[in-house]
Amino acid sequence: MVMQATLRQNFLHFLFGLVLLFIPIVFFLNHENQTALAEAETHITVTAASLNVRTLPSIEGKIIQVVHRGDIFKVTDTQAGWDRIELISAETGWVKSDAVQPTLGETYTVIQSKVNGLNVHRSADLQSTIISHLSPGHDYKVMNQSGQLIEVQSPDGPGWVASQWVTQQLKQMDSAQKKASVTAAALTIRELPESSSQALGYLHKDDLVRIQSEQAGWAKIMTSTNIIGWISKSYLSFSANDKAKKNQSNGTTTSSTPTKSSNQTVQLAAPPSNKNVLKGKTIVLDPGHGGKDDGTTSVSGTPEKTLTLETAELVAQKLSLAGAHVVLTRTNDTYISLDKRVSISEAQNADAFISLHYNASPIPFVKGISSYYYTKNKDQELASDILDGVLSSTGLSSRGTRFDDLHVLRENTQPCTLIELGFVSNKSEDQAVETNRFRIEVADGVYNGLVTYFSSK
Numbered sequence: 001m002v003m004q005a006t007l008r009q010n011f012l013h014f015l016f017g018l019v020l021l022f023i024p025i026v027f028f029l030n031h032e033n034q035t036a037l038a039e040a041e042t043h044i045t046v047t048a049a050s051l052n053v054r055t056l057p058s059i060e061g062k063i064i065q066v067v068h069r070g071d072i073f074k075v076t077d078t079q080a081g082w083d084r085i086e087l088i089s090a091e092t093g094w095v096k097s098d099a100v101q102p103t104l105g106e107t108y109t110v111i112q113s114k115v116n117g118l119n120v121h122r123s124a125d126l127q128s129t130i131i132s133h134l135s136p137g138h139d140y141k142v143m144n145q146s147g148q149l150i151e152v153q154s155p156d157g158p159g160w161v162a163s164q165w166v167t168q169q170l171k172q173m174d175s176a177q178k179k180a181s182v183t184a185a186a187l188t189i190r191e192l193p194e195s196s197s198q199a200l201g202y203l204h205k206d207d208l209v210r211i212q213s214e215q216a217g218w219a220k221i222m223t224s225t226n227i228i229g230w231i232s233k234s235y236l237s238f239s240a241n242d243k244a245k246k247n248q249s250n251g252t253t254t255s256s257t258p259t260k261s262s263n264q265t266v267q268l269a270a271p272p273s274n275k276n277v278l279k280g281k282t283i284v285l286d287p288g289h290g291g292k293d294d295g296t297t298s299v300s301g302t303p304e305k306t307l308t309l310e311t312a313e314l315v316a317q318k319l320s321l322a323g324a325h326v327v328l329t330r331t332n333d334t335y336i337s338l339d340k341r342v343s344i345s346e347a348q349n350a351d352a353f354i355s356l357h358y359n360a361s362p363i364p365f366v367k368g369i370s371s372y373y374y375t376k377n378k379d380q381e382l383a384s385d386i387l388d389g390v391l392s393s394t395g396l397s398s399r400g401t402r403f404d405d406l407h408v409l410r411e412n413t414q415p416c417t418l419i420e421l422g423f424v425s426n427k428s429e430d431q432a433v434e435t436n437r438f439r440i441e442v443a444d445g446v447y448n449g450l451v452t453y454f455s456s457k
């Protein structure tokens with residue numbers, strides 16, 4: 001046993017050395033990749049009140065559409081004072097460059113229903129079960145798209161709609177400072193900025209939301225599960241550091257009025273103990289599957305069990321270096337029952353149990369990362385903090401944090417989550433996730449997620 005532990009430590013040191021060697025390469029690749037992405041995916045926002053879109057980069061060109069201030073479009077070409085933009089109809093046209101400006105930050109697509117009660121289907125098949133209905137006049141975030149079908153975040157979870165019944169629009173992702181946290185114990189998300197409007201979902205105290213716009217006492221928000229809707233502004237705190245503030249003062253004050261004091265922000269800029277927040281914490285990492293259970297198989301032929309173990313090893317290193325006590329449910333290719341995985345979590349009295357998996361779908365273009373919880377109070381915050389961490393380190397798209405009846409979560413009395421780290425059934429996502437660089441990014445993301453999680457405890 002002791003022998004094994006020593007070998008393992010040497011192995012970890014060796015791996016850590018390798019990681020250090022890789023860091024400059026990773027930075028370099030990252031930088032290159034971002035440049036390439038920026039070139040491939042430039043968007044512009046219209047600054048003129050109204051702007052003609054023409055068939056040619058010249059005022060001689062025929063006008064095919066008029067667009068308006070605030071509209072966002074993808075740029076496909078540029079030429080002496082003109083930008084070629086992609087319209088929602090997938091047609092392209094030319095606009096004058098001095099009437100637009102580059103769109104900063106990420107963009108995402110929303111749809112609005114053109115009909116009342118638009119059917120949302122469980123899968124990308126209009127014959128599949130209807131799980132929800134959409135109303136006009138409300139934005140729903142697009143998660144995936146293929147020809148005539150669009151996957152959106154409906155009030156009842158992700159589902160598919162027919163594109164002929166919707167209009168699409170690009171939106172700009174708000175930057176970090178436009179985040180706010182909920183101060184009410186429970187808060188209803190409404191379809192429209194009116195208290196009589198239909199409920200789309202609920203938020204709880206300290207949930208974080210992104211603000212999209214504000215109007216007469218209401219804020220239009222997007223939740224960490226991608227629900228877009230309106231909530232009363234009086235139950236929002238706009239200081240991103242309020243949560244940390246509350247922890248510093250041992251939770252003695254819970255104000256229900258929004259606070260915007262700038263000296264709070266200054267005071268909290270660097271919580272002194274943040275760096276050591278993982279020290280002494282017991283983290284059980286659970287590489288999914290193993291032995292006779294391969295899990296899924298990637299499009300390039302790798303069994304999920306191999307990817308989860310390789311990922312868990314890098315996450316373990318990162319957390320160990322931060323002073324955490326890390327336990328893996330398996331360290332090699334062996335079969336471990338779900339009960340055994342839970343009993344390791346219980347025996348270790350885990351401060352966090354994290355099960356790592358890779359996803360697959362029969363629909364080849366489905367992609368993105370999701371995390372799961374079973375017991376909302378105990379697990380949802382961990383699930384969403386880990387997801388947020390991994391999303392920002394890897395740059396993959398979000399499928400949100402969701403409830404699911406999963407054995408390793410349901411039977412586990414310790415704080416626990418399961419994360420699906422991308423779809424290995426999607427060719428381009430598989431190429432991205434089957435790299436050491438991706439696994440290092442996951443390790444960084446899990447680490448950052450845990451720092452956020454334990455900082456609020």
Ligand SMILES: [Zn+2]
Binds near residue numbers: 289304
């Ligand atoms: Zn799995």
